[in-house]
Amino acid sequence: MFLINSIKKINFLNISFFFISIYLFLNFYINPLLAYEKEGIISGFFKTITGPTDNPNLDIDFNDSPSGNLVYNNFKDSYNLYAESDYDTGNSLSSDYPRSFLSYSNYIYLISAIKRYQSIKNNGGWPHINLNLSYEFGDNHKSISDIKKRLTITGDMIEGIGLDSVFDTFLKYGLIHFQKRHGLIVTGALDTETVEAMNVSVDKRLEQLDRNKIRILNSISGLEDKHIIVNIPSAELFAIKDGNINISSKVIVGKIDRQTPLIDSNIYEFNFYPYWRVPKSIVKKDIIKAVLADSNYLQNNNIRIFQDYSYQVEVNPKYLNWESEEPLVYKFRQDPGVHNAMGFVKINFSNKHSVFLHDTPKKSLFNEGLRAYSSGCVRIQNIDDLIIWILGDQDGWDMKKLDRIIQKKQTANVSLKEKIQIRITYVTAWADKNNLVYFRRDIYKKDDVILGES
Numbered sequence: 218m219f220l221i222n223s224i225k226k227i228n229f230l231n232i233s234f235f236f237i238s239i240y241l242f243l244n245f246y247i248n249p250l251l252a253y254e255k256e257g258i259i260s261g262f263f264k265t266i267t268g269p270t271d272n273p274n275l276d277i278d279f280n281d282s283p284s285g286n287l288v289y290n291n292f293k294d295s296y297n298l299y300a301e302s303d304y305d306t307g308n309s310l311s312s313d314y315p316r317s318f319l320s321y322s323n324y325i326y327l328i329s330a331i332k333r334y335q336s337i338k339n340n341g342g343w344p345h346i347n348l349n350l351s352y353e354f355g356d357n358h359k360s361i362s363d364i365k366k367r368l369t370i371t372g373d374m375i376e377g378i379g380l381d382s383v384f385d386t387f388l389k390y391g392l393i394h395f396q397k398r399h400g401l402i403v404t405g406a407l408d409t410e411t412v413e414a415m416n417v418s419v420d421k422r423l424e425q426l427d428r429n430k431i432r433i434l435n436s437i438s439g440l441e442d443k444h445i446i447v448n449i450p451s452a453e454l455f456a457i458k459d460g461n462i463n464i465s466s467k468v469i470v471g472k473i474d475r476q477t478p479l480i481d482s483n484i485y486e487f488n489f490y491p492y493w494r495v496p497k498s499i500v501k502k503d504i505i506k507a508v509l510a511d512s513n514y515l516q517n518n519n520i521r522i523f524q525d526y527s528y529q530v531e532v533n534p535k536y537l538n539w540e541s542e543e544p545l546v547y548k549f550r551q552d553p554g555v556h557n558a559m560g561f562v563k564i565n566f567s568n569k570h571s572v573f574l575h576d577t578p579k580k581s582l583f584n585e586g587l588r589a590y591s592s593g594c595v596r597i598q599n600i601d602d603l604i605i606w607i608l609g610d611q612d613g614w615d616m617k618k619l620d621r622i623i624q625k626k627q628t629a630n631v632s633l634k635e636k637i638q639i640r641i642t643y644v645t646a647w648a649d650k651n652n653l654v655y656f657r658r659d660i661y662k663k664d665d666v667i668l669g670e671s
Contacts, residue, residue, distance in 0.1 A: 319446065319455065319462070323433055323647055330648035331426045334419055342419040343370045346412050353406070356384045364388065364407065367415055368395055372652070400451055400657045402586040410586070414656070422646075425656065428664050429646045436642040444638040445484070445603075447595055449477050450645045450657035452588040454597060456606050464606055469577065469588045469596040476661050477593050478570045479643055483636035484607065488563040489622050489629040495520065495549035496571065499592055501542075504549060508539050519552040553628055561623060562600060564607075566639050574639075576600045589660050595641070607637050 337343065344363040352361060362381040365388055368374040374391035389405040396403050399414045436446065443458045449470050456464035471477035475498075495504065507514045515521070515534055522537075524530035526548055537544050551557050560576020570593065577596040582588060590596075597603055601619055608614035611634050622629060643663055648654045659665070 326648040330654045338419045343367045348412050352384050425646045432644050441638045447641045449643050467583045467598040471591050471593040475592045480568050480641040482566040484566045485636050486565040487631040490553035491559050491563040493551040493559050518556045523548045
């Protein structure tokens, strides 16, 4: 009997070890801080059986940890919301995003951020990460400690957490935190874009923060109760009413050589299933090259050529000399439909640049991190939500009415009874009340312009 009971106890312990190991493993990958805490709670059970341990993590008392520290809380809270494979605008880091750069309080938060980064500079800045080194999860190398130090200095990791030289879960989530603050594609990996962002000097970040003080004030001054803001560097749109952000959406902005301009205007009209009157600049830069590469390009994309702006007399493209500038004399127009560059809707607002908002048939580009692919206009993801937000108070507009228009696939124009303010801004850095500092790539190099010119 004694032997049978002993065997049962041994089997029970083996089973217990098995399930505890699985539990810790899953928690470690799903929520590393939770696993970290559970290790501390369960460490007593292990010590009663195995004796003293050399693992320093098991001896940490999380009741005495820096859990009251703001950086720790930001780091911990963010774990609950990460979608590692998806790019997003950064909402997971703070409930104040994107409100953070859309309020006057942000100016104060930005001043505070400048002081913190000045302190980082006074303490020697952060280490440079070798771009040629490549580490993956589980690797062990002394250089990894520099990466962890770099992330710790800017609050993306907690000092002393995990093993210095190991690419562990804490480093992975530290990289995710950093990537989200910088608007990068979230991978949790040490990719080239992440390392390049990490190696931007503290002096450069201080200049960036300082440059955006005036930009933020300019972006939010004189706004009406209902308005739309497009921020070019973050490639985002925000629809705001009575101080509440009702819609946030990814957008695609102009290429570096075809920049989206800064604009303060009012939306006045929708064109459903519009014709696209192709600007001469696009004919010159894109269409002529496309026709030379593929003689069927115009036909395949439903683009026709006309004698003049009356669009009455059509010109046969076969009789044009595409090796010359002869095509620029004529007017190009794309018919409505699935290939139309405007998608199913174009949103007009007054401006001298002939820029507007529109849908796009190229939806996959919204998955990119740096979304600068247009010729200056702004393409909107989930534009149907924005349409209803703008027209919702007018003539019973709702999703059913919009669906009927979409299904008809006929050209229709709708004028707004009350114009909606739209402002296109250029903000590359901001901060929020949780001490989170956000940076976006200066895609048009406006941060390098002499102060006062941007």
